[in-house]
Amino acid sequence: MSKIDVMDVAGRQLWLMKSEPDVYSYDDLVAEGEGTWDGVRNHLAARNLRSMAAGDLAFFYHSNIGKAVVAVATISVPGLIDPTDPEGKWAAVKVKPVAKLVRPVTLAEIKATEALAQMDLIRLSRLSVGAVRPDEWALILDMAGGPV
Template structure:
């Protein structure tokens, strides 16, 4: 379950599905993750390396993890930022989860109580520990 050439770090990336959802990314084949204007989330984008994996999370509508993406290009300047201060990465879909894992399931699971998704609920790009990653994958298979 190691992830390519990346650092072995895992992430969670939120997107509003009515703006850019899983199906949009799959249709494109590769998407630019931009528009992040929170310093901590931007620092997480800067820390990503090619081959790292992330959960694709539908925020607002659905509030669930729906798939896995891989970082295909890292260290980019956000093309939507005219001042060139904000970070971006490119991502490619890896696979859709067998079953989405909802925010309610995550909040109700003691093994996931420390997730940034819960503790820093407004953070759009967060860190996921290996233990959290493996646990969520197991939950998505049941």
């Protein structure tokens, strides 16, 4: 895995990307080494994918099962057309694993933390790719005990 400093967010956009772990987990991404984030069919989430740049960081969130931020990934190749979209209208990016968190930060913990009440994860709960502010990023990493 990469030696990216997940606390050095200067010049990077920060994201949270949801995936059902029984469909595609962080461990699956690690096994692949680099994965394509595709299949997103929400306009705001697709706009977020189009806004990503190489080197941006993203929390990897396991949805439905676990409901927790479990790891950090980095955007390796931005600006792709979703290969699962026959019409070529939807966006995709490639991502690489960076590090698991010392411990997952659950949705319940995030909801119980007033400083995180305005996160896209909370306000736009069905959004699969959302922005994360630097203060939210730092707080979640602190809650997790940092990356492994």
